[in-house]
Amino acid sequence: MTENVRPRPLLRTVVGETLRRHRQEQRRTLAEVAREAAVSVQYLSEVERGRKEPSSEILAAVCEALGVELSELVVEVGHELAFDRVPADVVRLRLATITSIAPATRAAPPIHRTGDAMLMAA
Template identity: 55%
Template sequence: MIPLRPVPAAPATTPGAPREPLLRDLVGEVLRQERLSQERTLKDVADSARISFAYLSELERGRKEASSEVLAAAAHALGLGLADVLGRAASELARRSAFRAAARATGLVPSRSIPRAQVRLAA
């Protein structure tokens, strides 16, 4: 008998440990941060990249996996190259991996990871 739905695999990490970041999330963060730093709207960048406003929004939120052509178009619309976007995403992945490794080494495994853009300091 062949099951209609695949059986979910066991989690790759221990419960409560931060999950491995997804590339689409990191790339989306890079695109959004760059767009906001340029004070540009989603519509403006989407029009420049010749992709839909809704699709760019989904890319920025990490909801869609972009093809290399679409990702390059979005990067170029922001004045970046594909290597710039992927390099920034790789740097963020390395930062988060180092954070997780340090947490494991000290025995302090946080319940969830906090993206850099969401860190708030109170005075």
Template identity: 50%
Template sequence: MVLFRRLLGDVLRAKRMQRGMTLREVSAEARVSLGYISEIERGQKEASSELLASLCAALDVPLSEILHDVSSLVALEETATLTTTSGPEVVASAA
């Protein structure tokens, strides 16, 4: 099962690191607790639309870019899941 919050966290962490920002810097800029941002990045908490907008502003990244990146990851995971679950069946013959 694809967890949107885990993939969102992965994308947010990657964007933060690309910009060379620490959790503390994002926390101060977004006015969100450092611990809460950490939980979002680890996929343990859901981000509200308001919180996501604050994080995007702090990271200077358009919301559409974040959502596009997450959408691409969701598509990749769905494809991988479909490939592994709908592969050819192997039937063992009883001897």
């Protein structure tokens, strides 16, 4: 059975895409953000295209120029990397602890069984 999963993208690619998305949502140009972050337009463009791996100092400067917390960027990028390999028609389920129903006179210990899962949906 062959799994239909795309190869995992590079970190620098997802970082660049996320920075670009924030910039475009703000309707700002590369030049504006690059000037505020004190980096060249060409360098910022290469970061956004995933061709350059920015240092933590550059990331912090670009995030500040965009008004985005660095921690927020890291969470967004991590989420994208974590869920990128999941095929669209598959829902990930986490194993849950199942507690058996016991008479009120005694407490039942949690039961852990392989294959048990709990689906929580909103």
